[in-house]
Amino acid sequence: MKSIIKLTLFSSLILLFFIQKASAQGETVMTPSNGSVGSLENNLLFYADTKYKVSQSGSTALNLAVLFDGNFQPSYSEPINPADPYVILIENLPVIHVQRAAWIGWSTRYYPPTKFKIEVYNAYQGAGNWVTIADVDNYQQYSFMTPLSSVAPGKIRLTFYNTSGVENRLGLSEIFFIHPEATSAYDNLLVRYSPTGNVGLGVDNPTDKLAVRGTIRANEIKVMPDVWPDYVFSKGYKPMSLPELEKFIQTNQHLPEVPSAKEVETNGIALGNMNKVLLQKIEELTLHLIEKDKQIEIMKNDLEIWKKELLKLKTKVN
Template sequence: MKNTFLILIGMLLTQSSMAQQEQVIPPSNGTVASLEKNLLFYADRKFTVTQSGSAQLPVHRLFDGNMEPVYTENGINPSNPYVLLIENLPSNHTQRGAWIGWSTRYFQAKRFKVEISESGSNQWKIVADVSNYDKSYYITPVIGTFVNKIRFTVYETVQDQNILGLSEFFFIHPEATQAYDNLFVKYNSNGFVGIGTNNPQEELSVKGKIRAHEIKVETSNWPDYVFKPEYQLPSLTETEKFIKENGHLPEIPKASEVEANGLSLGEINNLMMKKIEELTLHLIEQQKQIKVLENKLESK
């Protein structure tokens, strides 16, 4: 039964890594979980992730869900092994089933160790100490505990120069993650997040509507400088001339630019407030002129 289970997992991991997706089916205890329950998705942004030893990997690629393999630039020195340390995990009990593992396409770990540190303890507990391993996947259960830290140590790989390859390092923890968390967003190689788009161009790109009770935009250089004596207020004649020649207000982007590039809320609010303040000064001046004319008419 155990061998059949491992073979099944291996087939699933190998096939799905080519499709940039993975599914893991734990033992038949009435529970089914997959990488949608991976607590370590973007672990480098949510937790504390460090590496040490004689080799390094691009850490963010180990947790981005793309299942694309990365490799160390040099071989691992067994006396100074590669160590991946993940700390500050949430304190959720693993109940009857949680699973730690990894997958790769080539150059898998041959001799390695997986350890956990339980919440409230500074001691390391070995959950796997493996030698002469030759498969491109690995998974081990972690049952009935609170996992605060995970340490993955690699001493030797199947590659003759001891180069290590990894596609994804995961911790499937159904009690700590909600189903389909993060599956409706797209993360690119820069860590930009897209909702409704596969090509996010900013830290957050949304193709669709956003509803919120309040949106606060941080900005600088708020245009109260318009009210300072040294500010050169453009005349209405100058503004009229600019509009006739360009078809839009000075400093305000034209329609084609907005349609192509969108608007920065902080920048456009600054510009709009600047124009409001300029108009206010013009209105004040006009009101003064009107008052002078009224006084002249009343004196006649």
């Protein structure tokens, strides 16, 4: 019995060795779909509806945002008129030549297309022509993927004529363009990395270490400025006088060292520097208040003196 177990284990190891060797010599790609775990790791079309120009035409329409979010939740259409087929056009793609291989396809849960065409606009070295990479009829599967090579797609056009759906309704969950040599892992779905290591969330070409298009929610954000304006309270520091400040405001419509509304609209606000400037203005205002308080105290004392003198004069007169 032990000999049989050892022989079986040895045979299994030998079989696994040959399977691994065969896999290493070939390349197998599993189609991403609603019913598989095929990877969209190098999908160029994540959020294509916001990153590129995506339009639809023909006798029906789908929710385009659903088709590019990596979620595989389907969108269903009204009936398609085959004489006026449904067309999805994706434009302004980064023109990157497919050297080895890339794949374009779609997936759905129900109502898959049975007759459809996939074309790419080849912009490689100014070719400028549409290339049909799939022209399919009587298709019976719930996902489709076709390879392409030796082209540089600047546009993708998918045309749907017939479906297996009731009244020729179409269902689509995801449209993808897997281009391993043009994308980083899950590029655009999670983050966008620049060649210099900058990270962008919803930003194509981040020029800062972290660039975000949208709202950030946090319990606390810590900024580490290089200089903090305690120097305002040091001896010898003289804030701008109030008459000078009034003249500056009348001329510029904003405080000194504070960016104008136009500058903020163009360049935004650097939180660290802005907080430093605002604190500097508060500290300068505090100095002015202290000075004004001193002047008021002097005036109050003078007033008391004058009141006493006035009282003496009244007493003499009476």
